[in-house]
Amino acid sequence: MKTLLINCSIIHPxxxxxxxxxxxxxxDGVIKQIGNLSSGISADKIxxxxxxxxVPGFFDMHVHLREPGREDEETVVTGCxxxxxxxxxxxxxxxxxxxAIDSAEVVKFIKEKAADHLVDVFTIAAAxxxxxxxxxxxxxxxxxxxxxxxxxxxxxxxxxSILKRALEYSQMYNLPIIEHCEDESLSGGAMNExxxxxxxxxxxxxxxxxxxxxxxxxxxxxxTKGKIHIxxxxxxxxxxxxxxxxxxxxxxxxxxxxxxFTLTDDSLKNYDTNYKxxxxxxTRTDIDEIILGLKDGTIDCIACDHAPHSLxxxxxEFEYAPNGIVGLxxxxxxxxxxxxHKKILSLEQIVExxxxxxxxxxxxxxxxxxxxxxxxxxxxxxxxxxxxxxxxFKSKSKNSPFDKRLLTGKSIGVVNNKKMLFDGDxxxx
Amino acid sequence: MSLSxxxxxxLQGVPKEDIQLILDTAATFREIxxxxxxxxxxxQGKTVVNLFYENSTRTRISFELAEKRLSADSVNxxxxxxxxSKGETLKDTIKNIxxxxxxxxxxxxxxxxxxxxxxxxxxxNIINAGDGIHExxxxxxxxxxxxxxKFGKLAGLKVCIxxxxxxSRVAMSNIFGLKTxxxxxxxxxxxxxxxxxxxxxxxxxxxxxxxAIQENDVLNVLRIQLERKAREYFPSIREYAxxxxxxxxxxxxxxxxxxxxxxxxxxxxVELSSEVADGLxxxxxxxxxxxxxxxxxxxxxLGTLN
Numbered sequence: 001m002k003t004l005l006i007n008c009s010i011i012h013p014x015x016x017x018x019x020x021x022x023x024x025x026x027x028d029g030v031i032k033q034i035g036n037l038s039s040g041i042s043a044d045k046i047x048x049x050x051x052x053x054x055v056p057g058f059f060d061m062h063v064h065l066r067e068p069g070r071e072d073e074e075t076v077v078t079g080c081x082x083x084x085x086x087x088x089x090x091x092x093x094x095x096x097x098x099x100a101i102d103s104a105e106v107v108k109f110i111k112e113k114a115a116d117h118l119v120d121v122f123t124i125a126a127a128x129x130x131x132x133x134x135x136x137x138x139x140x141x142x143x144x145x146x147x148x149x150x151x152x153x154x155x156x157x158x159x160x161s162i163l164k165r166a167l168e169y170s171q172m173y174n175l176p177i178i179e180h181c182e183d184e185s186l187s188g189g190a191m192n193e194x195x196x197x198x199x200x201x202x203x204x205x206x207x208x209x210x211x212x213x214x215x216x217x218x219x220x221x222x223x224t225k226g227k228i229h230i231x232x233x234x235x236x237x238x239x240x241x242x243x244x245x246x247x248x249x250x251x252x253x254x255x256x257x258x259x260x261f262t263l264t265d266d267s268l269k270n271y272d273t274n275y276k277x278x279x280x281x282x283t284r285t286d287i288d289e290i291i292l293g294l295k296d297g298t299i300d301c302i303a304c305d306h307a308p309h310s311l312x313x314x315x316x317e318f319e320y321a322p323n324g325i326v327g328l329x330x331x332x333x334x335x336x337x338x339x340x341h342k343k344i345l346s347l348e349q350i351v352e353x354x355x356x357x358x359x360x361x362x363x364x365x366x367x368x369x370x371x372x373x374x375x376x377x378x379x380x381x382x383x384x385x386x387x388x389x390x391x392x393f394k395s396k397s398k399n400s401p402f403d404k405r406l407l408t409g410k411s412i413g414v415v416n417n418k419k420m421l422f423d424g425d426x427x428x429x
Numbered sequence: 430m431s432l433s434x435x436x437x438x439x440l441q442g443v444p445k446e447d448i449q450l451i452l453d454t455a456a457t458f459r460e461i462x463x464x465x466x467x468x469x470x471x472x473q474g475k476t477v478v479n480l481f482y483e484n485s486t487r488t489r490i491s492f493e494l495a496e497k498r499l500s501a502d503s504v505n506x507x508x509x510x511x512x513x514s515k516g517e518t519l520k521d522t523i524k525n526i527x528x529x530x531x532x533x534x535x536x537x538x539x540x541x542x543x544x545x546x547x548x549x550x551x552x553x554n555i556i557n558a559g560d561g562i563h564e565x566x567x568x569x570x571x572x573x574x575x576x577x578x579k580f581g582k583l584a585g586l587k588v589c590i591x592x593x594x595x596x597s598r599v600a601m602s603n604i605f606g607l608k609t610x611x612x613x614x615x616x617x618x619x620x621x622x623x624x625x626x627x628x629x630x631x632x633x634x635x636x637x638x639x640x641a642i643q644e645n646d647v648l649n650v651l652r653i654q655l656e657r658k659a660r661e662y663f664p665s666i667r668e669y670a671x672x673x674x675x676x677x678x679x680x681x682x683x684x685x686x687x688x689x690x691x692x693x694x695x696x697x698x699v700e701l702s703s704e705v706a707d708g709l710x711x712x713x714x715x716x717x718x719x720x721x722x723x724x725x726x727x728x729x730x731l732g733t734l735n
Contacts, residue, residue, distance in 0.1 A: 193625055195625070195626040197625070198601075198624040198625055198626055199441060199601075200541060201541035201542075201561050201563025201598060202541050202542070202563075203562075204625065270549070271541070271542030271546055312518055312520075315518070316518060316519060316520070317519060317543055317546065318541065318542045318546070319542075319561070
């Protein structure tokens with residue numbers, strides 16, 4: 001089957017492509033030709049992109065798909081639907097499931113659930129058995145099963161000696177250890193420590209709980225020469241530490257969530273649990289440094305920490321409610337609204353942070369815009385103004401602080417695995 | 430005159446006029462409490478639920494009496510006797526209680542923000558009777574009432590809150606209320622017990638108890654909650670008592686007449702020496718009586734709003 005995408009603006013920063021008014025011919029989901037083709041080519045389906053953008057498919061390296069264990073909140077399939085509608089063709093799911101992803105069997109289970117979907121699901125395995133921080137997971141076996149990184153996300157690997165060994169061992173496979181950085185002896189609270197935590201009477205999590213672990217992890221990465229990736233960076237000091245470490249050539253990378261570059265802890269004033277996350281929303285000063293970090297490359301990528309939760313668990317006492325938000329369906333809109341339209345990042349930089357860099361960190365190939373390559377695209381309308389409506393989320397859960405927020409720019413479709421999502425429908429190519 | 434809000438969730442942001450109205454109304458009820466027949470029909474036909482998720486004797490009895498004095502029907506709901514132990518969510522519980530047609534809900538909960546949460550999901554008027562380490566507005570109002578009773582005013586007075594300020598809902602409500610009404614507020618305690626960034630609210634920090642005694646008209650001495658995690662915040666009770674405890678000797682060094690309040694129950698020999706505590710008996714008991722009057726005022730003002 002032949003599909004012709006006409007009037008495409010093509011951007012691929014790695015291939016140094018930035019072209020307008022191009023057409024792309026796909027045959028059975030594979031790129032056949034790119035150029036000015038509209039005259040004289042017959043196709044089964046012609047889609048006019050009206051000068052909207054075609055970029056390499058977006059990839060979110062930090063999502064929670066909840067399966068196995070909490071299928072009431074999300075499943076691999078509903079999470080993939082959420083990702084596709086949000087503009088992603090690939091996700092890497094975190095291992096804090098029940099059971100945890102710490103064996104080849106669970107990896108296989110998830111891969112089977114995700115088979116045949118437009119969205120590629122990669123797994124990040126637990127760094128330690130059961131995410132308990134005591135015994136290393138079978139890293140070699142998990143690598144062979146196809147995992148792309150290791151993390152005890154949700155908690156920090158508490159013992160330095162275990163993290164040291166994990167960094168040493170994972171080097172054999174060139175995969176990173178992804179750290180959730182939180183010194184639990186300092187945290188245990190419900191929000192950032194600031195005047196707002198004092199006013200709200202909520203137990204605080206000081207920013208130093210993150211900073212101290214980021215510092216420790218950088219020192220361990222330097223010493224072991226292993227690769228460390230800092231998940232959901234949220235503090236000014238942590239960004240500065242990563243910047244200094246990168247300058248020294250230490251193998252450290254970092255991601256930030258859209259909510260951590262958009263919201264501050266001022267949003268908590270009404271105890272709305274949709275604003276409860278871990279790491280907690282910080283302050284304007286932290287956001288300013290995160291923005292600098294996004295601009296200068298200290299922060300490599302944007303990952304949303306997609307964390308679906310059931311309504312009954314979120315609709316509770318603030319201190320008892322679980323952390324996190326449904327992120328996949330607002331991540332692209334927030335990145336375009338907050339970073340592109342506010343002239344913080346160029347579109348090329350946004351594509352790097354949402355597509356190229358996360359794949360590099362996880363040692364995965366970058367989709368190429370070349371004849372013979374599988375088409376893996378995200379289609380972007382940079383200027384559409386739209387309102388977030390949680391009732392329309394494809395995710396099984398609806399917990400988002402961005403409901404009713406006006407955003408500018410969104411994904412209008414995705415192409416991958418010989419499938420396309422456009423105008424709200426999936427179809428085969 | 431009526432209050433500008435349907436609920437009393439805390440004193441943060443409550444306008445001066447509302448605080449004054451509550452205190453003035455409390456003065457009227459205070460007088461009723463001295464009569465042989467202490468009951469008025471003001472809230473006849475109104476139903477109040479006392480929803481106590483945390484143990485409390487004083488506050489609950491004080492509210493209950495206030496409700497009875499106003500002729501309201503009141504129901505007590507306490508953890509242990511309820512569906513909470515069966516795993517019911519807070520939202521389901523409040524929805525069930527509301528379905529029984531109640532007018533006011535007095536709530537105490539260990540988690541901060543529960544009164545705010547309830548005010549969003551139900552129609553009753555909510556009164557905060559203490560939420561986590563956030564606020565305890567009626568306690569602060571009765572403290573303010575007691576101060577005003579002694580000095581005839583609040584504006585311009587110097588009030589110091591002493592003790593574990595960082596973990597005290599009484600302290601926060603006092604700070605908000607007193608600042609709004611124009612008093613000068615300071616806090617005194619070990620630095621581990623001073624709330625972070627509190628100076629941003631225009632509150633002075635003192636670490637020397639003698640200085641606090643010398644410079645203030647009122648000391649509001651908090652109870653050191655030995656049963657909570659308070660112990661982690663200072664090296665020993667002995668050290669706390671030696672450096673922050675209020676003794677007769679310390680008070681005598683300073684000749685001025687100073688009012689000491691304590692929300693009770695007192696840890697004798699810790700925040701107050703036994704001698705000081707005995708000397709304070711009268712005012713502390715007066716605080717308790719004032720508490721009923723202040724709660725009557727709040728119940729009356731909210732209960733007759735609609």
